[in-house]
Amino acid sequence: MLPPVGDWAAAAAGVGLTPTTPVVLYDGGGRYVASARGWWTCRVFGVRHVGVLAGGAPAWAAAGLPLAAADAPPLPAMTIPGAGGGGDGGGGGGGAPVDGGPWTRDGGLVWSAADVAAAAASPTRRVRLLDARSAGRFAGTAPEPRAGLRGGHVPGSGSLPFTGVFGGGPGGLAPADELRDRFRRAGVGVGGGGGGGVRADGGGPPRLAVTCGSGVTASVVALAAAVAGEWRVPVYDGSWSEWGGRPELPVATGVEGAEVVEGGGGA
Helix, strand or coil: CCCCHHHHHHHHHHCCCCCCCCEEECCCCCCCHHHHHHHHHHHHCCCCCEEECCCHHHHHHHCCCCCCCCCCCCCCCCCCCCCCCCCCCCCHHHCCCCCCCCCCCCHHHEECHHHHHHHHHCCCCCCEEEECCCHHHHHCCCCCCCCCCCCCECCCCEECCHHHHECCCCCCECCHHHHHHHHHHCCCCCCCCCCCCCECCCCCCCCEEEECCCCCHHHHHHHHHHHCCECCCCEECCHHHHHCCCCCCCEEECCCCCCEEECCCCC
């Protein structure tokens, strides 16, 4: 899902963005689906100061703050990455590598299928993988919206639908203490819970990783974790679009405590 570094560099240059530019992201839905993904992507590529507007454009308008209707500048031309080209620093379409200039890629924030498989196979299960899809899709009782994907979830992962991190206030997300409780119920202590203290500085290995259908709503859960005090939360960028479509990878159905795991076709 991520673009190569060179494509990111070109897009950033088109809007005057540098790694030291302070950035605030917002979207029109008020549920952070686009802005949280943008927040995580900015962090992956090294934007040092990036935040999300609480409540997005709806909260801004509801507060009576000024809105502008000026013509938007044209979006920069983007090169569509070829298969396997996302986020590797190469040019789109399998071309020659493109210099990313000042931009880098924080691989610690991006999980691959191999990372997920290694975490699932670990006897200690040190990192908790949470799935942001609906409970029905997680259990395999609701159909997948994309053709060709098996139903279910990564064996050993937990369910925290992204809709479960919202509260009733104008900011959209639940307060930090409530979020910590919701993560705890999903099997992971974040921020001040579960040991280790609040790690907004990014210190220490991750205790939590997130996945969803295509890497987008997982970013909402990662944002909620940051609000709760857990800053370094990797996103499995391929998510279920990749895992559910690869027959060699195992799939579990049901819910925790009653999982039925079906092995893949090998490997």
